Amino acid sequence: MxxxxxxxxxxxxxxxxxTQVKQEDLDDILLAGLSAPIGSNLNRDIHITVxxxxxxxQKLCAAQEVRMKDRDxxxxxxxxxxxxxxEQPVPLPFYGxxxxxxxxHRAQTIQPGIEYANATSVVHTMHLAxxxxxxxxxxxxGIFEAMRMNPEMDCTSLLxxxxxxxxxxGLMVGYPEKPLVLRDIDEKKFPIVYLR
Ligand SMILES: Cc1cc2nc3c(=O)[nH]c(=O)nc-3n(C[C@H](O)[C@H](O)[C@H](O)COP(=O)(O)O)c2cc1C
Numbered sequence: 001m002x003x004x005x006x007x008x009x010x011x012x013x014x015x016x017x018x019t020q021v022k023q024e025d026l027d028d029i030l031l032a033g034l035s036a037p038i039g040s041n042l043n044r045d046i047h048i049t050v051x052x053x054x055x056x057x058q059k060l061c062a063a064q065e066v067r068m069k070d071r072d073x074x075x076x077x078x079x080x081x082x083x084x085x086x087e088q089p090v091p092l093p094f095y096g097x098x099x100x101x102x103x104x105h106r107a108q109t110i111q112p113g114i115e116y117a118n119a120t121s122v123v124h125t126m127h128l129a130x131x132x133x134x135x136x137x138x139x140x141x142g143i144f145e146a147m148r149m150n151p152e153m154d155c156t157s158l159l160x161x162x163x164x165x166x167x168x169x170g171l172m173v174g175y176p177e178k179p180l181v182l183r184d185i186d187e188k189k190f191p192i193v194y195l196r
Pocket of ligand 1: 138
């Protein structure tokens with residue numbers, strides 16, 4: 001697929017078929033993740049989990065389910081999704097995506113914040129790779145944030161991460177209920193200012 005078409009087809013998919021992603025497609029997505037630039041040579045501080053276990057998925061989503069019962073907060077966090085009526089009536093864990101690729105990072109003291117930039121670099125590269133294959137995908141952040149905000153419901157131990165690693169974000173991947181279509185890029189999405 002042409003790069004410009006990948007950009008125009010990329011979107012957040014929130015309805016997936018239950019069919020598992022083919023292993024060779026998943027391998028390509030993971031390889032794309034490994035191609036991502038990582039700041040401060042922190043490659044060894046990144047950990048990827050490929051989650052395909054429905055039981056663990058359900059448990060990881062429990063804190064988010066509770067948090068989203070606060071409709072005002074949900075509207076603020078998921079503004080466009082809630083107001084466009086794009087929510088699933090009974091939300092499935094991870095929107096029913098059969099695979100979730102989770103990016104965890106060791107906490108940083110020298111350059112706090114770089115772990116989120118690194119995780120985004122990996123997730124976004126995989127998001128574009130999934131799009132190039134016609135697969136649906138969407139970032140996952142809220143589920144991990146909900147567990148950070150509610151330690152009593154924190155199930156990250158189920159991920160069996162090495163010590164001092166935390167799941168920061170991820171990518172849900174699967175076959176989209178509706179195929180990805182080209183759309184225009186909004187040239188006024190945010191301001192671009194030249195200083196020259
Ligand atoms: C850092 C980041 C975190 C996100 N977290 C979530 C999330 O937890 N759940 C979700 O459904 N979408 C999440 N998204 C997707 C955005 O909601 C989505 O990109 C935005 O609504 C624009 O829609 P589009 O991707 O179709 O252009 C996230 C996106 C980014 C960049």
